[in-house]
Amino acid sequence: MTAKVLVVDDVHVIRKVLEAKLLAEFFEVVLAGSGQEALEKAHSESPDIILLDVMMPDIDGFEVCRRLKADPLTSHIPVVMITGLDQPSDRVTGLEAGADDFLTKPTNDVALFARVRNLVRLKTMFDELRMREVTGLSLGIANHADPAREAAALLNASILVVEDDPAMTELIRSQLAYQTGLCFVTGDVEAKQAVRDNLWDLVIVSLTLPGQNGLRLCAHLRSSERLRQVPVLVLSKVGDDRSLLRALDLGVNDYVTKPPDRAELQARVNTQLRRKSFQDRLRETMQMSVEMAVIDPLTGLYNRRYLESHLAGRANHDGASPRPTALMILDLDHFKSINDRFGHAAGDTVLKQFAHRIRLNIRGVDLAARVGGEEFVIVLPETSGMEAQMIAQRLVRVIGQEAFVIGDGRELQVTVSIGVTEARPGEAAEEVLQRADAALYRAKGDGRNRSEVAS
Template sequence: MAGRILIVDNVPTNRIILKVKLSSAFYEVIQAASGRDAMMRAKQDQPDIIILDTNLGDMTAHEACAQLKADPITCDIPVLIATPAADTEAKIAALKAGADEFLTKPIDELTLTARVRALLRARSTTHELRRRNETARTLGFAEAPVNFTMPGKIVLVGRNPEDAMTWRAGLRGLVQDTIEISQADRVIEKIAADDAADVYLISADIMGSTGGLSLISDIRARANTRFAGIVVVHGAQDRKEAIMALDLGANDIITRGADPEEMALRLRSQMRSKKEADALRSTIDEGLRLAMVDPLTGLYNRRYALPHIAQIAQASNQAGQNFALMLLDLDRFKRINDTYGHAVGDEVLKEVALRMQKCLRSVDLVARYGGEEFLICLPQISLRDARITAERIRAAICDTAVTVTAQGDPVMSSVSIGLAMGGAPDGTPVQHDTQALLDIADRALYDAKAEGRNQVTLGPFAA
């Protein structure tokens, strides 16, 4: 099934009609006959969307929605409320109660399914972000959620300047975010210049009957506005454009001439969702960075390096190219810690990491493998150039003091390097096992240590 939808209505006929419409679109439908029943089914079945009729018998839809949004178990489930067509107050009350959308009675099937698709898409994205964030928090890589109070930026794109100015006048005092008016043909120009908004309010019929729809696609295609909120204003009879807008990536639609308070509520909802999603992505990115980067040296760690090397090995095999692996170990590092203390030892590790990076190309990988041991992978390189690079790294570390103590004593260090080559020595692609190459480099490193340290030793070419 594409999604599970809970229908709540105290009139059985209404539930059946709505179930038929949704089941024909291959959604799984469950039903509840009252507000109390809805609370129980929502917690028990965890639907992807809840559709509430205005009157549920034992409570109103607004009361039920408020309870659902206040419960931590059900607060993230999108809620749609069915309202009378001409009842503006009911629509605004639905949004104030926390509803994600309202459906105008009689419910149009195409509009219903378009709304459901848009909400399922948004819920899937948010749910995945929250799941990743929880994983990061479990691993200790993320912080607790914060309140989102910083004002955002809303850009209004009307059919003409007067159109947008009317919107801005109506929104004055109802939203706390910065509001700008932009011509349609300048929106993408500003985005390209890194002047993006958090939310866009766009007329569906700018630059022709479907100009707004084209602009939605352009906004979604840009990296810095891919997750922006988009609300499309459409004519009361333009059902086709409204449905297309939702399917093209609009987050919400609103009928032209709607009450300014309704517009403000929708924009505030989109801004809140955008800010929350941005914060989650930022937390996840930071968590991933902490999970993959060694905090002392700033190098990638083993967790990141091994799968990355596996990809390099696969690409080298497919292209018939050589690549090199190096395992490097600082010589007599324990003596440095014992003589000068661990703080000086940390400074040595940081400086060694910096010197290695300066000896490598942008495509090369250097990682802290553990302790005083480092791992380097050089894609698309010959044996001769790999040995030259290894010798350059060795000399960069041992030729001058890696740090100076507080007493002014220079601290010298050196490194032993085990080198292994992977790829296609005779032009014939060879499927390499990454661990086997690491074992070859490790044995070569052991030989370098046994033969006197501060040298590069080549292991046998893997085959």
């Protein structure tokens, strides 16, 4: 995977060396020699990732990172801080400033490239989700972040820790004591059972489990469609670069070396939990946008667009099925007079209650859709025309027997007319709908409050 990398370092030689290495790996490279230049090029060049030196004369890397993460236009860009500082407190400062990783000079080239590719993969996914969130916000179907709610979710996150060393387990338990949702298991078998039975916000895996079981568990998490979005933080032994690189190549999100420093472990855990919260919010927005595209907002039934797609799919399916599909069109009688006499709010209330009664009186496999103002369609798979007529007659009775409540103690008697037909194998959706519509007009012409089957 290629990407555009912004390299920020005040030493010309270091910039050129990193540029040569990255170009050899087919990355596109942009160079900046100061903190201010880095901020400007982050806006003008839109890099996929930033490699940021800490010690610079104008604005140090920590402050550059804070400004990048505080700016909505650059906050999504992954930042890897590269520096000669090697104290745990320096790493924690970088992580708290918003850095996605913190590497010490001289960097291991393989580790650096693995981190770059891993973070670019994550950014690619988040970019797509962010675009959909922006669209959702503009349409009013997404919510802005709620800091108080997210802070509470951070403390109550469910975290699975897989570690077989009792001393290390107790150390991690004490360091993450503020987390209320910690769960510890000692081996990959227990871990696989735990991830099957629960949804986790973060999984922490030791790479020192016997028989490379830590790596196998990471592979299992990333190969499962249900689990691959769960962030994974691995605990790596100092000097075991081979296992760490394999873990990064498998797609784990981050790592901490054993024994972990308290502040660094907490910072990396919090970073992954915040990212998971952000990701969940984006996916929720995406799901809402999908539903908005196919769901009628007033009644909660499917809309015409979904119905047409569904009928096209059924036309292909029904040709191979021994049982027919029936379809009915329902139209509320004299609905315009309800709007004229009682107002559109009362009309909307009637439509909502009507949709609710439809749901209560059809099967789970049946599909109900609102296709116009007061016009609805029900698709009944594995149902003959005569069977559908009996269902339609029941719906006519259910709608007409009980009054509709429209507020302020007012009630209305509302009736429905229904046209019923049976789809022929391979028949176009338009033809089926036209035939059912013709039956509906006969029901209307014969006095309403009744159903008719297409001849």
